[in-house]
Amino acid sequence: MRRSAAPSQLQGNPFKKPKFIPPARSNPSVNEEITKQNSDIKLLEVAASKNTFLQSQNDPRICSFNLPTEESAREINHGDNYREKCLEASAMRTLDPHHTVHSSPKEITVSKGREEESDSLVKYFSVVWCKPSKKKHKKWEGDAVLIVKGKSFTLKDLEGRDIGRGIGYKCKELEKTEEGQTMMIGGKEIEVMGVISPDDFNSGRCFHVGGSSAVLSSSHAAKKCFSSPFKSVYKPSSKENSQNGFQNCKPRHDPYAPNSLVMLRPDNNHQWMFNRNCFPIVDVVVDPHLVYHLRPHQKEGIIFLYECVMGMRVNGRCGAILADEMGLGKTLQCISLIWTLQCQGPYGGKPVIKKTLIVTPGSLVNNWRKEFQKWLGRERIKVFTVDQDHKVDEFAKSPFYSVLIISYEMLLRSLDQIKSIKFDLLICDEGHRLKNSAIKTTTALISLSCEKRIILTGTPVQNDLQEFFALIDFVNPGILGSLSSYRKIYEEPIIISRQPSASEEEKELGERRAAELTCLTGLFILRRTQEVINKYLPPKIENVVFCRPGALQIELYRKLLNSQAVRFCLQGLLENSSHLICIGALKKLCNHPCLLFSSVKEKEHSSTWDENEERHLYEGLISVFPADYNPLTVTEEESGKLQVLSKLLAAVHELRPAEKVVLVSNYTKTLDILQEVCKRHRYACTRLDGQTPISQRQQIVDGFNSKYSSDFIFLLSSKAGGVGLNLIGGSHLILYDIDWNPATDIQAMSRVWRDGQKHPVHIYRLLTTGTIEEKIYQRQISKQGLSGAVVDLTKTSEHIQFSVEELKNLFTLHENSHCVTHDLLDCECTGENRTGDSLEKFPISRNCQLGPQQQKSNSLKPLSMSQLKQWKHFSGDQLNLTDPFLTRIRENVSFFFQNITNQTTSI
Template sequence: MSLLNSFKETLKPCKNPSSSSSSPISHYSQHSVSLQFDPTINPRKPPKSSLSQQLLRLQDPLSLPQTQSQSQQRQTQVEDEGEDEDEEDEKQDVFGRPKLDSFQFDHTGPFEPLVLSLPGEIPVIQVPASINCRLLEHQRGGVKFLYNLYKNNHGGILGDDMGLGKTIQTIAFLAAVFGQDGEFCVSVYHGANRDLILEKLEACGVEILITSFDTYRIHGSILSEFPWEIVIIDEAHRLKNEKSKLYRACLEIKTRKRFGLTGTIMQNKIMELFNLFDWVVPGCLGTREHFREFYDEPLKHGQRSTAPERFVRVAEERKQHLVAVLRKYLLRRTKEETIGHLLMGKEDNVVFCAMSDLQKRVYSRMLQLPDIQCLINKDLPCSCGSPLTQVECCKRTVPNGTIWPYLHRDNPDGCDSCPFCLVLPCLVKLQQISNHLELIKPNPRDDPDKQRKDAEFASAVFGTDINLVGGNSQNESFMGLSDVKHCGKMRALEKLMFTWVSKGDKILLFSYSVRMLDILEKFLIRKGCYFSRLDGSTPTGLRQSLVDDFNSSPSKQVFLISTRAGGLGLNLVSANRVVIFDPNWNPAQDLQAQDRSFRYGQKRHVVVFRLLAAGSLEELVYSRQVYKQQLSNIAVSGKMEKRYFEGVQDCKEFQGELFGICNLFRDLSDKLFTSEIIELHEKQGKEYGHHLRKEQDLDELGMLFVPSKEASETTSGSETSKPKGMERSKLTKPVLEDLGILYAHRNEDIVNFGSGVQGKEKASMPQNESPGQPCFPAVGRRKSDVAGGKENASSKRQKKSQYSLLAQSMGMGEVEFSKWLLSATSAEREKTLRDYKKRKEKNPVG
C-alpha cells in the first residue's frame, strides 16, 4: 500500500495559483499491464517520497535556461560516468535532502500537458499538466526519448547520471501512455499477498505491477505467463551477466517494449554491453560471437599501448560504429551537462601513501608463503623432472601451505580448481595488510575453526614482528587500535584530518570493511572528533536522522560510512572532503561513494582523496579501475583515451602489467607502479600539448595542508613579489613527505584523456589551425612560436608546409598522418622525425 500511496501522491495535481486552467487530458485506452522491478522492495518500508519531494533535491528549472534544440541534441548524446543510484533513492525514504526555500519551486514549469504524439495523431499522447509542470527540461527530453522507443515498438536504456530523476521521467512516460491524470492502479507483488495479486492480474485489475529482483527470480515463470505491454527494470546493470538466474528469468518476459534504467551502462567488461542491450532490444548488436569478434576484441586490442597502427585504425572504426548503434537505444546525460552549473564542483585526487615499515615486512612475508609461491610458479617446469608444469604435476595442491589446508580440510586431495581456488583468499589477505594489520587477525564473530586458521596465518606473516602488533589475536586495547604508527594510510589521514578539522571542513570517511570502520571509529574518538557512523547494521529508521543531523549540525565533523551501506540514498551535501580509505575493483563503487556529496544542494567545492597503499596490490586495483573506465568511455561514449597499458583483458597472450596471476602477486615494494606508468606516457602527453601535471597536482594537493598564512603568501600577489627562489613545489613537497604521501594525481587528468569523440578532428582543434597541426608538436614546436597563441601568418604557413612535407615523406595525407601520430608510440614518432631530418639534410631543397 505504501507504493500505491506514493503513486497517488505523485500524481496529485500541481497547485499552481497562477494557473487557472489546463489543457484537457485525453485518456489513452490501454488494456495491458506494466511490470516494474524494484530491487529494494520491502512491505514494511516507509512510503515513497512524493514527486515534489523528489524534485526538491534537484534544482529550480527556472535556473536552467535551455532551448528545445539543446534538449533534442541530448537525446543522441552518449556519456559514461559513475554508478547509478537514484532509482534506490526514490524507492526509499529520501535521506538528507537539502532544505530549500519554498519560493524556489512556486513556478516550476508551465501548467500544461507535454504532448508526445505528432500533430493530428489520435489519440493524443501527452504527459498530464500536473506532472509536466514538475519536470525539468532534461527530464522532458528523457520522456520524449522513452515515448519514441515505445512508439517504434521496442525498448531502450535511460542511462542518466544518478540524481537526474530517471524514476520521475519513467512515471511521466507511464502516465502519458496509460492516459492517466489522476491515480494508477498499482499493485506490489511481494510477500504473502502474491496469490491475491495474481487473482487481480487475471481479472485485469492491475495497471502497474511492482516487484523485486529476488521475487521475480524465484517466481518469474508465473509472471511471465501474463501479456505485459511494458517492462521497466530498475538498476538494469544487474543484467550484465548472461549466466545469472535473474538474466535467464528476465529473458522469459514476453514483450518487445523492454526498458532499463541505469547510470552504469558498463562496469567491468565490454561484453556487459551486449548482455544488457541484447535483453532490451534482442538482436540489435548481432549475435554474441559476432559482437565479441567485431567490437569487443578490436576495441581492447586497439587500446593496447603498443598496438600497431592498423589495430588502432580498426578499433577507431568499430568504436564509431558501436556508438552509432547504441545511440539508437540509449540516452545518457551527466550531471555536468544538465545541472553542472548549479553544483560547486568536485576534484578527485588519488593519493599513494607509503606503507609503514612493519606493513612492508608483513606484505613481503605474505608473498613468500607456499600458497602464493605455488600460484606464482605455476607455469614453471616441475622439479620432479617431468615435462609438465608445476600446476599440472606435483604442485597442484599445497599441503604445506597456510591457507590451502583450511580451504580443503574436508578434501585433502584438493578440488577441481586447485590451485586457483587460492587466488581470491590470498588477494583478500593482501588487501587487508595494505589497509591495516589488525584486519588479518582472527575475527571474534567467525567460527572457532576459522579463528584458529586466521591466528595461524597471522603468526606466519607477522614472524619476528609479532610482539609489535600485540600477538596473533585481536587487539582489545583501545590505545593500540587507535595508534597510527603501523598503518601508512592512517598516518596520512591523521595529519590530513588535523588540518581539515581546524578549518571547519566536514568529512565523509568511507571503507568497505566493517572491522576497518571499527578501527577508524576508535581513531576518531582518540582524536576528539565528533562523528556519526552508518553501516549495514544501522536501522533504516535511524538513517534519515543521522544524515539530517550531519548536514545541519556544525559540530558533526566526520561521517563514517560503509561503502556498501552508503550506496543507497545518502545525500550528504554539507561535506566538502571525501576520503575513500580502500579502493574497490569495480570503479563504479568508488565513484558512487564520492558522489554522496557531489549532488545538487552541496554547500562547498568537494575534494576527494582516494587513499592507496603505494607498492601494494591496491596500485594494481586502481590501474584496473582506470583501464575499465577507459574501456567504458570508448565503447559507450566513443571517447579518445590515452593508451597507458599493454595488458588486454581476457587475453593470455597480452596480459601485460595488469592481468594474470603473476601480476596480482608481484612484489611492487621497490617501485611506484602507477607513477612509472603515468610518467612513461607523460612525455607523450606533453608532445601532444596535453599535460598530465603530476608535479602541479602534487603542489596543489600540498597547498591544501599548508597553514593559511603561508598559503596566502604563496598564492597571492605577482611572481615578482615572492621571495627569491620561493616556489610552490619547494614549499609543498616537504609537506607531502611529512604526510607520508609518495605520489598523487587527479583521476580526471588520467581518465577521460580525450575531450571529444575520436574521428572528429575539428572537435579538439584550436581555432585558426590546420586539421593536422595539433597532432604535430612532436616535430619540435618552439615555445616562442606559440606564445600566447599569437603566431604570425608566415610562421603558420611555414609550419603547415613542414607538416605537409613530413606527411608526404610517410606516404600519407595530412589527416591520415594526424591519425597516425595520435596512435604512434613515442619511439615511432622520434624515429620518423630523425629519418625526416636526415633526408632533409641530404636534400635541403626537398
C-alpha cells in the same frame, strides 16, 4: 489558480483529460520533427506568441472531425508532410468500419424530457471539492462530477450521490465554467479539473475511475508550482461546444507555452500500428511544473525515453537503456516519463500506461518514493513500496496505486503475485545486474509480459559482448536475433578483429560490425557524462593521497612477499586462485596490520590449518607482531592510512565544523576499525553496510543528510550502498581502500558530489605508498582510459587474469619511492608543486610509461596517465601547501595528486 490532484486524476482519469487536438500546426519545427528519419532528439520550444493552436481550435472544420478530411487537410496549409499524415489517417478511417465521425453538436444536450430545461445547454465537469476555506492551499476532500444544466448546478460524488446543488446562476457565469475555475456549490468549494464528454457521463464511466473514498491531503510541494495549464489556451464558448464533439481532445498542457516540452508526434507508421481506432492525434506535453525543474539533458532524456517506449525509435520495439553517469537524475527523468504517460497519450489523449513496476536495489526503494514526492507531491501519483509489512497483494487490490516499487530480492519472492498484475512499464534501476541472463533475477524479469522496459544504469554497457547482448535482449527482445546468430554476426568478427594477428580484412569486417552494432543499439541507449551537470554543482577537489606505510606494515609486507606462497605464485607453481589469497592478505595489511593478525589467528586455529594453502603464506608471520599484540586495541600508528585518516577527520572537524564526512570501505571489518577510531575521538557516526536492514536504510541516509543531524561521519560499505544513494549531507568523502574495479570507486565518490550539495566537495582517495594499492590504482586509471570509465561493477579481482609478469609487479614493494605512480609518469618534475603548466613539453599522445607491453598493446592507455599528469602533484615534503586539509596530513603523506573541478575563488 493552483490545482492539486484528485484521486481519480492519479489513476489517469481520461475524463479529466481535455481531448482537443489541433490537427495541423503550422509550426515548422513540429513538421520537421514529423519528417525526421533518424528521430534525433530535439526539443520543441514553441513561442507562446504563435497562436495557430488557438486558431485551429476555433476552426469548426477541424474541431468537428476526428481527423481532418482530405479537403480540410488541403485547405489548411500545414505543410506536405502533415497533409500526407492526415490523408493517410483519413484513409485509415474509411478502412475501419467501426470508426464513427463525431460531428453532432446535439450530443451536448442529452437529458431529453427529464428536466425542465431540456432544450438548454448541459455540460459535465470533473471537479474536486472541499469545505469552504480562505486558505491558499486547499485540502481537497474528494472527486466529484459537476453537472451544469440550464441555470442550475448539481454536484455528485463518485458513487453518484448528490452532494450539492445550486440554482439561479446567471447564464454568463455558466458559460464561463472552465478548467481551473473555483466556485461555491451547496456549501462546498469546488475546483474544475476537466471536461467530461456526454458519452462518458451517460455511460457512467466518469464515476468509475479513481474510486470515491479517497481523501486528499494537500502537499505544499506539489501544490506550489502546479498551474492550470489550459487557462490561457482554451476557452471554449458554449457555441463551440455545441458544434464540436471533440472539444475535449486537446493537449493536457499548452504545447505553445514558452519552454514547453512537447513530445514527437507519431508518424504514419506508428499511427497505423497503434491507432487502429483513429483517435485524433493530441500533443503530449510534459507537465510544466516538472519542466521548470528539468536540466537540458533531462529534457532530452525524457524525449528519448518517450520515443523509445512508444516504439517510435525502433519500429515496434519499446525498450530503452538510460545509461547516464551517476547523479544525472535518471530517477527524475523516469518520474517525468511515468507522470506524462500516465496522464497523456498521443491518440485521443488517452493515457498510455496505467501501472508501472520499478525494480531497484533494496537500499533505493525508499529513495524512489522520496523522489516521487519531491517532484510530484503526495497526491498526483500514489506509489506503493513493498517491504516486510506491505505486500504486493495490497497493491494488486488497491485501485489507488499506479506505481509499485520493489527490490530485486523481494521481486523474486513475490514473482507470482507480480505476474498476476498487468504492468505497462517496467523500470530496472541499477539494471547492469541483468547482463547475466542466467541469473534468477533476469529470468524472473524476462518472464514478465510488459514490453515497455527501461534499464537504468550509471555503469553500464561495456566491452563484454555477451553481457551487452543480454542487456539489449532484455529491453528489446530479439532485436539482435538469437544469441547464436549474434555471436556469428557480431561477436566473433569483432573479437577476431581486435586480436593482434587479425588480417586487414578481418579488422575491417570487425570494425564494420562493431559500427553497425553501435548504430543499431545507439537508437535506444543514451549515455551522458557528468560534465553536463558540472556547472550546477559546487567545486570538487579530488585528492589522491599516498600515505607512508607504518614500520610494522613494512616489515609484515616484506615477510608476506618472501613467503613460499608468493614465491610459488611467481613461478606459476600454485593453483589458479592462490594469488588471490596473497593479494587479499596484502590489501588487509594496507588497511591495518590487525586485520592480518586476526586472519592468521583464525586460520591457525582451524582444524584444516595443516592442509591449508594459506599456511604457506602466513607461516612465521605472527612472530613479526609484538609478543603482546592485541588486535582489539587498534593503534593508529600501525597503519599509514589510518594515521592520515585520523588527522584528516580532526582537520575537518576543527576547520569546517558544519561539514560532514562520508567514509567508505569495501570491507565491514575495516569499517569496524574505522568506527572504533570514531568512537575514540568522540565523533558521532552512523553506518550503512550489508547488515543494515533495507527498511532502515533510507532513514539512516535521511538522518545524515538532515542539517539537524549530529552525525559527523557516515560509514559506508561501498558494496552495500555504493550505488544510487544520495549522501549530500557530507561534503568530504574518504575512500579508505581501493577496489580493482574503478566503477566501484567512482560510484562511491559520486554519492556526495551531486545535485543539492551546498559545500565544495573534497574527495580523498587513500593509497599506501609503494604497495599493491598503488598498482591497483594504476590499473584502474589505465582501464578507465580504455573504456571511458564504462566498467562493470561486478568485476572483481576473481575475474581478472594476471600474467606472471603482472604478478611480479603486484608482489613488489617499492620502499624507496615517494610515489610509484608518479615515477611511471616519467614526469620531469621533482614533485614540487607541479601544476601541469609545462605540459606542452609532453604531448598528450606520447607513449605511456607504464611498461613495455602496455605501450604496445593499447594506445588509449597513455591518455589517462597523461590526464593524471595534468593534475597538480607535489610531494608531502612541500612546505607551502595551500590546501588547509592537506597541510594537516602532510607529515604522513609522501605524495599528492590533486584535481579541482569547477574551481571558484575559495575552497
